[in-house]
Amino acid sequence: MSLTALLLAAALNQQPLDSNEIPVEKALLTIIDAVTVAPTESGKLTKVSVSEGDIVRKGTLLGQLDDEIERLELQRAATDLDIAKEQAENDVQIRYARKASQVADVELERAKESNDRVNNAVTQTELDSLRLLSEKAKLEIEQAEFEQRTAKLGLKLKANALDAARVKVARRKITSPIAGVVVEINHRAGEAVDTQSNAFRILNTSKLRAEFRLRASMASFSLKGRPVKLLTRIAGNKETEFRGRVVFVSPEINALNGMVRVWAEIDNPDGLLRPGIEVPITIMPDGEATAQRPNSKKEESAR
Structure with a gap:
């Protein structure tokens, strides 16, 4: 069995009691959330x-x-959408085709009635022509309805084009x-x-990571979630308390020194703590209240 496995087995057989405080002499504060913006x-x-x-x-x-070109394209896309909307809502051709069909049907019926009253008042050729006009009028209704449906689909395309133009401006x-x-x-x-230019760098210091190491015999996986307390002096002022929780216990044991890496996340809402410093930290018993004590004049006045 390897040395690492033996150390891990020993650690699991010597888990700390949840009621015990675990003092840590030095924990390194580091940034959790930092980005370079291109x-x-x-x-x-x-x-x-x-x-x-x-x-x-x-x-x-x-x-x-x-973004001058992109804004011009956005204006064009907005105008194209307005035109497409007018076309999609325009039903003049449909209404005209329906009226024309009604007139063609009436003319055909009148021709038939004339023949019923007077034999051959309207020739067969004329009747055939009137029937053709009636059918043509009905087909023109279908064509007008088809064109309006197509215009409505075109409206969706223009709306998508406008959204794409807005995205280009936003980019x-x-x-x-x-x-x-x-x-x-x-x-x-x-x-x-360009896209490789590191134009800006942003740090979020509202929550920091405290990195430290524990002996394998103390680094039980049950530490995860345990509250932690950090006491330190800020710029020479009185000692200030910060709170957080253990969020990571490494599954690995260093074969050379028998130590395990552990991380805690520390609340730092006023940005008083600075990453890069080493501070003492205490892992509190499980169930300890984690409400942070006032650590700024603003919080004290709020109370």
Whole structure:
């Protein structure tokens, strides 16, 4: 049996009690949610809408590419849709064809009645012509109805074309995919960018990951979900408490030192904690209340 397997078996046989606190001397705070934002299309950057340090929401406009052609195409698509709508709603040809059919039927019936009163008042050739006109009028109704159905299908195509034009305009905008803080702007207005350009970098610090290691004998899988508490001094102020939960216990044991990687997610709503620092952390007993104590003047005043 391998050394890793032996260590894992030992760990499973020495699971910590849920009632025990587990102190961790050092946990490294790291970013969970960080993105580098590139344009979805190539073009000239006409506007940068944010500055480093700005707090943005998901969907906030970061920058704008030149979209003059796309906007003209959008206007054309909107006009084409208006024309298609008029054509789809226009039933003049149908109403005219129905009236023409009624007139043709009346003329045919009158010719028949004339022959009933006076033999050969209307020749057979004339009757055949009137019957043909009556049938033609009915076919013209079908043709007009077909053309209106086709126009309605064309209306759907024009609506799709308008949606596609709107998408093209939207793709000329560079928006934030997450809520967070703008920490890097690598291009300025007037510069050419493409889909490989790392134009902006956004960090979300509202929740941080605390990474640490435990002895295999303490790193039970039952730790996942356990509350954690973090106490640290922020910029020389009084000690501030933050709360979170264990979200990951590695299934692997380091064969060299017998340690297991563990991660906890720490709530950081006011952004007071900064990624990159090492802090002490305590894994609390299971069932411990996880409501975070006030960690800012704003929260204290709210209470």
